[in-house]
Amino acid sequence: MEDFFRTLFDFERPITKPRFVWFFILAFIWMIWIVQKADEVHAKEQTKMATASWWDRTVHYDRPEKEKGYVINRGILGLLIIFFLSHLIASIQVSWLQRLSHLIQQRNFSKQALLLEKNSEAQAMLSKTALSKKELIVRLGSIDQFIRVLENETDPARRTVSLQAASAELTALSAKLATGEILSEAIDAPEVQQASKETSFDLAKAGLSEDRLNRDLRRIFKLADAPLALPENRTE
Numbered sequence: 001m002e003d004f005f006r007t008l009f010d011f012e013r014p015i016t017k018p019r020f021v022w023f024f025i026l027a028f029i030w031m032i033w034i035v036q037k038a039d040e041v042h043a044k045e046q047t048k049m050a051t052a053s054w055w056d057r058t059v060h061y062d063r064p065e066k067e068k069g070y071v072i073n074r075g076i077l078g079l080l081i082i083f084f085l086s087h088l089i090a091s092i093q094v095s096w097l098q099r100l101s102h103l104i105q106q107r108n109f110s111k112q113a114l115l116l117e118k119n120s121e122a123q124a125m126l127s128k129t130a131l132s133k134k135e136l137i138v139r140l141g142s143i144d145q146f147i148r149v150l151e152n153e154t155d156p157a158r159r160t161v162s163l164q165a166a167s168a169e170l171t172a173l174s175a176k177l178a179t180g181e182i183l184s185e186a187i188d189a190p191e192v193q194q195a196s197k198e199t200s201f202d203l204a205k206a207g208l209s210e211d212r213l214n215r216d217l218r219r220i221f222k223l224a225d226a227p228l229a230l231p232e233n234r235t236e
Helices: 002-008 016-051 054-059 063-151 156-179 184-188 190-205 212-220
Strands: none
Touching: 016 063, 063 156, 063 184, 063 190, 156 212, 184 190, 190 212
């Protein structure tokens, strides 16, 4: 019994506060109704006493007050039912609020997880874009080196080897663009465009402006309308 009363007034439990709140609300409404009912019974008994015989009025003079007291006493006993009803309502309320809180936490967790996933994807995209730009510039640099070797080479066989090596670099680059290993968006980066224009200019300078290597280079890097002239910031 001691444990029962200890838990009954343990306000650290989630159900205790709402149970007492509901009890006070329902008990207040209940007792207002009981008092009104008791007044009605009292008035009714007084009316009966007014028409009763002298003997009844003498013997049962306190009947109106007694009947009123019976109603009030029964109302007070009814507070036990009110208490258990309050406990039931509070249990449903706490259960519903806990479920709602759990759903809100799940939703917030899902939102945070989705946000983290989006941020992670954005970071991964930025990283891949940076790596793509780096590889494009490196491969363009390799092609440029082969072209410079080709410019100074007089042996036809060695010129062919250098040209084939440059073509192989561009083919590998094109394949990676096709598979998505290199992001096509990186082509539009200013530094990549600058490097591709320089490479195209070197090909034109080497007399290969109409060679397939230069045509493919200009197509891949969207240089179809770019002039075959020395790029900006490039000096010989």
